[in-house]
Amino acid sequence: MKITVVGGGYVGLVSGACLAKTGHDVTIIDTIPQKVDMINSGRPPIYEKGLEEILKSCVGRNLCASLNYDSVAESDIALICVGTPPRPDGSANLEYIESAAESIGREIGKAESRGVHRFRTVVVKSTVPPGTTEKIVFPAVMKGVGSCATADELSIDIGFAMNPEFLREGLAVEDFLNPDRIVIGSGGGKAKDAVTAMYEGIGTERLYCGITAAEMIKYTSNAFLATKISFSNEIGNICKQLGIDVYEVMKGVGMDHRISPFFLNAGAGFGGSCFPKDVSALVSLAESSGIDPVLLKSVLGVNDAQPLRMIELLEKRIGDISGKHIAVLGLAFKNDTDDIRDSRSIPVLAELIKKGAKITAYDPMATAAMKTLFDESKVIYCANAKDALKDADACLVMTEWPEFTKLDAEFDGMRSRVIIEGRRILSVKDKEGICW
Known part of the structure; x- marks a missing residue:
C-alpha cells in the first residue's frame, strides 16, 4: 500500500518506519526542514530503540520524508499523527488535527480534479477526544476538497477511521511490531478493510468498533x-509512614x-x-x-x-536547602528516551532552584532537552554521575536508568551520603526511597 503519514514525531515517525519495514511505501510529512533532512539521511531525530536500523534499511527504498502533501494524491491511506497538546484549561488543542485534515483534503481535491480517482482512507492515529474524527476531521477534509473543486465536478470516495496507538517510548518499535491489540474504529466497509490490510503481517488480536469508541479506548x-x-x-506514602x-x-x-x-x-x-x-x-x-x-x-x-515529597524528605535529612549542593540523577521522564515532557525531574529542579540550592545534574540522554528549560546558570550539567555527585550534600535519583543500578563507589565522593530515590533501582544500602 501507499501510505502518507502526517507528523514526524514519536508516533508518526515510528509508525511510518515500521509500516515501511512491513513492506508498505511510506512518505512522512513534517513541517521542520531539519527533521525531514535527518529522516531522509537515515538519522532519527529522536532516540528510539531499533528506529535507526529501520530508517537505514528503508530510506531510499520505500520510505522518505517530505515538507509537502503531494504524496496524498497517490496514497491509499493518510495517517494523521500530529500532536494534540493541552490547552491552559487541560482540554486537547485540535488545531493541528484540523489543519492536517484540511491539507489532506486539498490534495485529494487536486488529485481528483486531475483525474486521479481512487478510494482513500483518512485515519486518525493521534489521541483525540471522542467525536473529533466525525465532527472535526471529516468536515475539514471535505472543506479542503471543496477548496480545490466542487463536489459536482468530482467523484470522491473517501473513508474515515480511528486507529489509536499504544506505544511506550523507548519500546515503541517493539510495541508497533508486536502489539497487544490493534483497535480499528470505523463505520465498516472499505475503510475498515483498508486499515486491516495496512496491518497485514502483524499478528495480534483486532478489535473492530465504532470511531468514537476507538477514540475513547485510547x-x-x-x-x-x-x-x-x-x-x-x-499506598506507598501510607506504607512509608507505617x-x-x-x-x-x-x-x-x-x-x-x-x-x-x-x-x-x-x-x-x-x-x-x-x-x-x-x-x-x-x-x-x-x-x-x-x-x-x-x-x-x-x-x-x-x-x-508526589515529586515534591522528594524535597520534603530532603529537608528532613539535611535541613535548609539554601546554598546546599544537590545532585540530581535522571532528567528524562523514563529510561531509554531523551524525552523530558512532564518529567518528574522538572518540578523537583524548579523547587530546588526556588529554594536556592546549588544543583548538579546528569542524564545519559536528556541533558540537551533539559537545558532548554533550565540553563546552565541554574543547573550545572555533568558528563557522568560521578562528576555530578562530587562534593554533593545530597542526591535525588529521578529516572530508572539501568546504569544507575551499578552506582556505588561514586557516592563516596559526596560530602554527605544522603541518597533519596524516586525510582527503586539503587543497590547501595544507605539510601531512602520516596515511598519505602
Whole structure:
C-alpha cells in the first residue's frame, strides 16, 4: 500500500518506519526542514530503540520524508499523527488535527480534479477526544476538497477511521511490531478493510468498533494506567509512614490475575507525552459534559504532589536547602528516551532552584532537552554521575536508568551520603526511597 503519514514525531515517525519495514511505501510529512533532512539521511531525530536500523534499511527504498502533501494524491491511506497538546484549561488543542485534515483534503481535491480517482482512507492515529474524527476531521477534509473543486465536478470516495496507538517510548518499535491489540474504529466497509490490510503481517488480536469508541479506548487506557500509578503512590506514602515495604505489598497485590503486576511500582509519579495530557483532557471532556470526574482529578492531584515529597524528605535529612549542593540523577521522564515532557525531574529542579540550592545534574540522554528549560546558570550539567555527585550534600535519583543500578563507589565522593530515590533501582544500602 501507499501510505502518507502526517507528523514526524514519536508516533508518526515510528509508525511510518515500521509500516515501511512491513513492506508498505511510506512518505512522512513534517513541517521542520531539519527533521525531514535527518529522516531522509537515515538519522532519527529522536532516540528510539531499533528506529535507526529501520530508517537505514528503508530510506531510499520505500520510505522518505517530505515538507509537502503531494504524496496524498497517490496514497491509499493518510495517517494523521500530529500532536494534540493541552490547552491552559487541560482540554486537547485540535488545531493541528484540523489543519492536517484540511491539507489532506486539498490534495485529494487536486488529485481528483486531475483525474486521479481512487478510494482513500483518512485515519486518525493521534489521541483525540471522542467525536473529533466525525465532527472535526471529516468536515475539514471535505472543506479542503471543496477548496480545490466542487463536489459536482468530482467523484470522491473517501473513508474515515480511528486507529489509536499504544506505544511506550523507548519500546515503541517493539510495541508497533508486536502489539497487544490493534483497535480499528470505523463505520465498516472499505475503510475498515483498508486499515486491516495496512496491518497485514502483524499478528495480534483486532478489535473492530465504532470511531468514537476507538477514540475513547485510547483515553481510557491511559487514564486507567495513570490511575494504577497514582494509587500505588498513595499506598506507598501510607506504607512509608507505617514502616512497611510497599514493593512487598504490591508484589502480593499484583499476583492477583484481576489486577496484574504492571504499573504498580510506587515512586515519583508519571510523566511523558501521554498520561498527564490525556488524563487532563479526559477531565476537561467530562466537565464539559456535566460530569465531575472526582477520581481522575485525584489521579492528577496525587501525581502533582508526589515529586515534591522528594524535597520534603530532603529537608528532613539535611535541613535548609539554601546554598546546599544537590545532585540530581535522571532528567528524562523514563529510561531509554531523551524525552523530558512532564518529567518528574522538572518540578523537583524548579523547587530546588526556588529554594536556592546549588544543583548538579546528569542524564545519559536528556541533558540537551533539559537545558532548554533550565540553563546552565541554574543547573550545572555533568558528563557522568560521578562528576555530578562530587562534593554533593545530597542526591535525588529521578529516572530508572539501568546504569544507575551499578552506582556505588561514586557516592563516596559526596560530602554527605544522603541518597533519596524516586525510582527503586539503587543497590547501595544507605539510601531512602520516596515511598519505602
